[in-house]
Amino acid sequence: MQSAKVKVAIVGATGYTGQELVRLLLRHPQVEVNAVTSRSYVGKKLSDVFPSLRNNTALVCTDTELAALAKNNDFVFLALPHGEAAGSVTKDVLNDCKIIDLGADFRLESAAEYKQWYHLEHANPALIKDAVYGLCELNRDAIAGARLIANPGCYATCSILALAPVLKDALIVPESIVIDAKSGVSGAGRGLTLGSHFNECNETIKAYALASHRHTPEIEQVLSHHSGGTIKLSFTPHLMPMNRGILVTAYATLQDGVDCAKVQAAYLALYAHAQFVRVYDAEADAALPETRWVKGSNYCDIGFRIDQRCNRIIVVAALDNLLKGAAGQAIQNMNIMSGFDESTALEELPIFP
Amino acid sequence: MQSAKVKVAIVGATGYTGQELVRLLLRHPQVEVNAVTSRSYVGKKLSDVFPSLRNNTALVCTDTELAALAKNNDFVFLALPHGEAAGSVTKDVLNDCKIIDLGADFRLESAAEYKQWYHLEHANPALIKDAVYGLCELNRDAIAGARLIANPGCYATCSILALAPVLKDALIVPESIVIDAKSGVSGAGRGLTLGSHFNECNETIKAYALASHRHTPEIEQVLSHHSGGTIKLSFTPHLMPMNRGILVTAYATLQDGVDCAKVQAAYLALYAHAQFVRVYDAEADAALPETRWVKGSNYCDIGFRIDQRCNRIIVVAALDNLLKGAAGQAIQNMNIMSGFDESTALEELPIFP
Amino acid sequence: MQSAKVKVAIVGATGYTGQELVRLLLRHPQVEVNAVTSRSYVGKKLSDVFPSLRNNTALVCTDTELAALAKNNDFVFLALPHGEAAGSVTKDVLNDCKIIDLGADFRLESAAEYKQWYHLEHANPALIKDAVYGLCELNRDAIAGARLIANPGCYATCSILALAPVLKDALIVPESIVIDAKSGVSGAGRGLTLGSHFNECNETIKAYALASHRHTPEIEQVLSHHSGGTIKLSFTPHLMPMNRGILVTAYATLQDGVDCAKVQAAYLALYAHAQFVRVYDAEADAALPETRWVKGSNYCDIGFRIDQRCNRIIVVAALDNLLKGAAGQAIQNMNIMSGFDESTALEELPIFP
């Protein structure tokens, strides 16, 4: 029945993440998209901004404030630059609605660390402890009861899922971890920067933010909790010419006596009930995750190999940065918080090619 | 209830079109994919050929003959090179099941013309008249009662939908038609040819099959029926570096006294009940169809402009060659033939970016 | 000897065309690049803007005025948005140096037509008649004696070279001409626009500026001179995902009695001494021009086929928009004006893949 639908609003609906939320939520049978806001397109029909949506929605972009959206909706999704959610989410807002923040403001548990990496004083440090880190596979129970979700970063989701099992079971040497990540350009957002100009990122690849990317402390924080220790690791992101997708290649030295079977068991155990994580076989001739096998879906695929000569594990993980890396996981969180089937509106198979 | 599901088999399931059929049909609530065949991967799990399908199907590729498939299925989809369907579809097969042929063998009404363009004697000319050309928007009633569907070519679907309204209403000079089409590489199939090698088609564009492409007579045949005359036109396809998508730019001289409003009315009238055709506005500053706005969906988007200086119409149409240009339209045909909602399993919104 | 080198300045050196001029001219044995200007990077080393140039130049971007550059250089290349060259080139400037304007301001012979297509009053209509249209293959003698070159547009160069021979020899029906052009993204410049954002132009193609692109009157003007009549034609550009390259597919109805041999002869005759135009054979199985065969070179490749069924010619031409479509042709003009070998600094073979 119509009355059972949850009402949602999307703040920042004309970025790539916001658009992806709209695209998926318009097909969610238990959701009504009630409002979309945008800074640049106020008064414009969303289907004029994204002709892909023609004939499917009459939504018009507004600049409604969060406080008003909160009163009229069950959920508000925030797809904003960092710093903005912290300034506008309040106790009152959280009394009125549940918030799923796709930005970075409530991911780090320490306001000091937030300042160190984001070069910004946190506007609302008291609220941080109310936020639940929305990595569904590791945090499902807390998510179910949360009112404020810090939806994980795209690189962070992929990196954490790739390494959590071997850290939980203490199979690797923590200080040996190196994460080399590769992302498509949509991860950099829809804003106009020289770095996202077609001719500046087509037919090339670059490393960036060496030893300084903001997803680093987020990955370390979650993996530290998971391992019971203090993880410090090197994380290097790369920008490469494709629309969607993140591939993480993670390296770590194995603890003594760890073999392939033990590692495989750790992955299978942790993700036994994770319908969106697919663990690959570890034989030499088995397939490895590639971004094309997850594109357009909410899957995170994980595989690994043991480098016997160097006693090192190499983990490869792939996801679609706009789905499991952002909007898909946000909806997965909403489903868990609402008691819906976790995969509702996320059933689509990866689109290939 | 389970028993209400139609059983389908897909012949040639490991090409791009076959895989797209599987991907979509696995999510069709009234369909059970019962068998998949492949020449190259017999005995292999389909989810090993396409890891995108992991956790979603236990189907194994077989080389079962069509006659046997026909006995055990309600529908058989044929995704085969031209010449092969004509040799294997028989009256007996059609008594046992309905066939949707995604190849070219039953598209042309004249076996002589087939021979002229395909350089091949038609193996089963007597069956041609039983086939219904499966362009849903123009042929819905005949499709509903058919047992053998000739699913249209990708270029043909886009070109015919682009020009049918103005020819039906006699708004253009028939002998002035020029169609310039651009396609992504998946339209060339998954076979190994130098032309599909990444480095041979990336960062370049080429025209090919000038004055000789096999979709030409198919377009002419359907548009001739539609206009009541004999259409001859120039059709030039181009191959360009993208995975999916066809853009057609069609040119024709306007008949005297035809203005923009008349043209717009023709499009709106013919496609008034066509849920998968979206007609764009004709104002100078309105959007025009682009392949990105239809990618991953079954839509065909159409727009046009009048070149006043030259008294010419320029029509722009876009579709996803694997959806509305192949597998999507095949399923649309199956839905019509089965009395299902025409859009079942085709509801997905275009995926952008 | 060093003193024989011509001194050149490049205005607008940090756009794609300007950078291409620098890249090529740094390897020109008879040229000294003396100054580069830029709006956005004043005071910055050019090799910091383009690390590709590291170790090869100490040039620093300045904002020196044209009048000053003119006094200190033999040639000044202008790579500016339209409207700006018209406002700054004067008789005095032309007394001091020769100007090669890569913008549009001096291409159209009629200031009225300029206003109609560029929506701008021409700032210096008296100078228009002094400008020579720098399409080297058609205008070599006038170029040799010019002081102000209107360097042709990229689409215009490709379209004119494609059609000049058949119009000169009156082999086609003038009012039947349709030009369908496809361009890589660098043709749209280095400025930040949503249309050049990677995710907005990757994996898609769009037609734009239908019946209104500014290269249309430029093509018509030159082809009219060449045919002795008044040419009006439809020109439709498309933007597609590649860095460099333009492919033109041009269509026209043949005059009675024209056959393939006559057409081939027309092309070979007009380009007999054009070292940068390569005419392809016309047999059905011969190669056709593709942008990959000219990328990185100053070539314009031309081929054609006759569509017998429709009595139409289809011409395919390809060039690199930054070479023969802009910087390469500008240097070719400078070489002609300076009495250098026409191909100096333009000898590089196309880079493939």
Place this chain on the structure above:
Amino acid sequence: MQSAKVKVAIVGATGYTGQELVRLLLRHPQVEVNAVTSRSYVGKKLSDVFPSLRNNTALVCTDTELAALAKNNDFVFLALPHGEAAGSVTKDVLNDCKIIDLGADFRLESAAEYKQWYHLEHANPALIKDAVYGLCELNRDAIAGARLIANPGCYATCSILALAPVLKDALIVPESIVIDAKSGVSGAGRGLTLGSHFNECNETIKAYALASHRHTPEIEQVLSHHSGGTIKLSFTPHLMPMNRGILVTAYATLQDGVDCAKVQAAYLALYAHAQFVRVYDAEADAALPETRWVKGSNYCDIGFRIDQRCNRIIVVAALDNLLKGAAGQAIQNMNIMSGFDESTALEELPIFP
């Protein structure tokens, strides 16, 4: 004078590496390309195989044996699959001409190691010790006197140049080295494989050959010589959608007391006279190498950052796999062996975009 030119033959001229050799050598003022061989195109004009070369060469592909080529040429370049050069290069051949082998057969000093990694018995182990590893920056003197050059692998060149300075000066912990490499598709060659099909590698990235890539022992061998120890490292290549380019991101733990200045000094010292290696500054806001800044040139660009938190160095190096990674370095070797200026025919600046 003409008689001073060295005569060269290219075996395997219709692959990407072979074609690149032709393209560059046709512009080498002291070289005459005398013969080109090919398996697939015997009797065909090279300019028909690669229309980019039209008007620039009359060479026709032959299947002439190496022994005959050796007698008629000063240099023979071998661009062959591994295993083939070992079987055909003999003492007699080396008496007749100098060989530059772009394949892998003479790179490893140990025939046993060759067998272990290539799964093939070396056909000519006695010749291995005559081969000089042609990494010009590290081996110039030996190259000058060699008759048989083992031209380094593309990944190997980039990886070795990235790490040699810090190993030579003992600045890093050898057993901590991890190399994560990303390559364009031309590195996989022009042969027809599903992995090189456009739709299988466009819009995706994959890791491959984990812990088993054949450039691993090559890198280890050279770096071991360079460090005076025995290096074992993890090397993981990735295939990504671009035509040309390799980016290497290398990680290693710093030895105690090593700071940024010491590292920078090591790079500057080792490459002080290496005109094709460009060392970048190490400040946080300085540029880092990207493949676009070297594309089409023989440069290898190198930069690094120190990850203070983890006491790790991250080195980023970029080259064009067909130039410095193959044909360019081969010509650089020939220049050194012939006493020509090392950069002859390699002067071109990187082509951007």
